[in-house]
Amino acid sequence: MIDTKLLREEFSTIKNSLMKRGFDIDQKKFESIDALRKSLQVEVENLQSERNNISAEFGQKKKSGESTDELKAKVDRINLNLGNKEEDLNKVLQEINAFLMEIPNTPDESVPIGKDETENVVIKKCGEITTTNKLDHLEITNDIDTELATKLAGARFSVLRGDIAKLQRALITFMLDNAIKNGYQEYYVPFMANVDSLTGTGQLPKFEDDLFKSSDKLFLIPTAEVPLTNLFRDEFLDEKDLPVKVTSHTPCFRSEAGSYGKDTRGLIRQHQFEKIELVQITNPNNSMQCLDNLLSNACEILDLLELPYQIIELCTGDLGFSSCKTYDIEVWMPSQEKYREISSCSNFSDFQARRANIKFKSAGKNQFAHTINGSGLAVGRCLIALIENNFDGKDTIKIPDCLKQYFGSSSLIVKSN
RNA sequence: GGAAGGUUGGCAGAGCGGUAAUGCAGCACCUUGGAAAGGUGUCGUCGGCAACGGCGCGGGGGUUCGAUUCCCUCACCUUCCGCCA
Numbered sequence: 001m002i003d004t005k006l007l008r009e010e011f012s013t014i015k016n017s018l019m020k021r022g023f024d025i026d027q028k029k030f031e032s033i034d035a036l037r038k039s040l041q042v043e044v045e046n047l048q049s050e051r052n053n054i055s056a057e058f059g060q061k062k063k064s065g066e067s068t069d070e071l072k073a074k075v076d077r078i079n080l081n082l083g084n085k086e087e088d089l090n091k092v093l094q095e096i097n098a099f100l101m102e103i104p105n106t107p108d109e110s111v112p113i114g115k116d117e118t119e120n121v122v123i124k125k126c127g128e129i130t131t132t133n134k135l136d137h138l139e140i141t142n143d144i145d146t147e148l149a150t151k152l153a154g155a156r157f158s159v160l161r162g163d164i165a166k167l168q169r170a171l172i173t174f175m176l177d178n179a180i181k182n183g184y185q186e187y188y189v190p191f192m193a194n195v196d197s198l199t200g201t202g203q204l205p206k207f208e209d210d211l212f213k214s215s216d217k218l219f220l221i222p223t224a225e226v227p228l229t230n231l232f233r234d235e236f237l238d239e240k241d242l243p244v245k246v247t248s249h250t251p252c253f254r255s256e257a258g259s260y261g262k263d264t265r266g267l268i269r270q271h272q273f274e275k276i277e278l279v280q281i282t283n284p285n286n287s288m289q290c291l292d293n294l295l296s297n298a299c300e301i302l303d304l305l306e307l308p309y310q311i312i313e314l315c316t317g318d319l320g321f322s323s324c325k326t327y328d329i330e331v332w333m334p335s336q337e338k339y340r341e342i343s344s345c346s347n348f349s350d351f352q353a354r355r356a357n358i359k360f361k362s363a364g365k366n367q368f369a370h371t372i373n374g375s376g377l378a379v380g381r382c383l384i385a386l387i388e389n390n391f392d393g394k395d396t397i398k399i400p401d402c403l404k405q406y407f408g409s410s411s412l413i414v415k416s417n
Numbered sequence: 418g419g420a421a422g423g424u425u426g427g428c429a430g431a432g433c434g435g436u437a438a439u440g441c442a443g444c445a446c447c448u449u450g451g452a453a454a455g456g457u458g459u460c461g462u463c464g465g466c467a468a469c470g471g472c473g474c475g476g477g478g479g480u481u482c483g484a485u486u487c488c489c490u491c492a493c494c495u496u497c498c499g500c501c502a
Contacts (some may be wrong), residue, residue: 041464045471052436055483059435068482075482236427361427364444364460
């Protein structure tokens with residue numbers, strides 16, 4: 001949520017900043033609605049003040065046994081008027097709130113300006129890409145079974161079998177252990193979240209269509225960012241504990257509405273996938289360093305897995321709704337001869353903290369914290385990358401050194417189709 | 418599923434129809450060579466340059482001139498009973 005005070009005081013600055021990411025904030029609408037709010041608020045508060053005074057007088061008269069009929073008539077008149085005005089004011093406040101909830105975060109000054117993903121900037125490339133193997137993961141192993149999953153649930157699900165399932169489990173444990181090593185506290189959290197939580201992190205109200213909704217006002221989480229960040233909703237943190245670093249492995253559920261026909265083959269885009277999420281709650285004055293730290297924590301996984309990847313910085317036009325700065329990590333997918341996103345590391349500045357009310361006290365003043373998060377990493381896509389990059393062309397997938405202790409072997413023999 | 422009790426500022430904790438005590442912590446200032454102790458103020462949030470005013474006692478609604486206090490409703494917490502694991 002954008003800072004309304006800032007919006008009132010420096011409208012043009014914010015307008016220009018939002019323009020960079022292609023969001024045209026409606027100035028006329030805001031100004032007219034805010035002016036209405038102000039006049040109504042002043043009116044309501046004056047009436048309330050008047051009523052409070054009369055009520056106080058009322059108490060006095062009652063005590064001394066004087067007649068209160070005249071006062072009662074006065075208050076009745078005020079209340080009649082006040083009721084209507086309060087209703088109007090509430091309507092306007094709701095309207096303003098709805099307006100504000102739809103406004104995305106302002107991009108950081110350092111973010112490259114661009115209109116869409118074609119203008120993202122490659123920051124760094126790591127590892128050697130290979131072009132020898134062209135088979136994709138479904139061709140390499142039949143232990144990733146999407147057809148069987150169709151019977152169980154439908155399209156965009158998968159069943160993993162045998163060593164492939166075990167390899168995924170090894171990846172999960174390895175990633176979690178690595179996060180813990182880097183100072184994150186591990187959490188086990190609910191895989192469903194309520195409306196307040198999803199509003200806090202920014203998925204609601206705008207992106208309800210992307211979520212799976214259960215009966216009973218609960219949604220399946222699209223990422224562990226939601227429960228992990230909301231651990232601190234309505235909490236006061238101690239400044240000396242910042243940054244707070246937490247992690248969790250959870251399945252993630254996404255409706256993928258609007259992605260019909262896109263990435264329909266294999267594990268790349270599923271309704272359900274495993275992910276390790278890294279979250280930091282930070283002091284605003286070093287949140288960008290914390291983002292760099294989190295990014296390096298995520299990259300470290302790929303370094304250890306010896307997978308080739310690149311880091312790109314999203315331009316203003318491609319930034320997510322709540323983010324003020326985002327780096328994507330993309331891993332090399334030999335079968336597609338493309339880099340594909342495997343992690344997205346973002347600084348949300350105080351945007352989520354404002355919605356979720358995550359504060360700390362500094363020099364006696366209440367301040368909103370900054371929130372940072374990123375995948376460390378998306379397990380399903382990592383599994384594909386590992387299979388495709390490490391396949392020897394015949395029947396063996398090489399297991400990188402860092403995974404041996406988790407997988408229990410230095411190679412995985414596949415049964416070909 | 419049944420029953421009872423509870424939810425007050427960062428924390429603790431009173432008030433139970435007349436408009437939020439008090440303590441601890443934090444912050445600012447005074448005092449000091451410096452600190453501690455002590456003193457004064459500030460110490461939820463919104464509007465306002467300010468003076469000041471409004472709102473706020475889990476959420477929503479009602480009764481009342483006036484609600485933290487009474488009533489209804491929802492959520493959550495605690496305890497007990499039942500059922501299940």
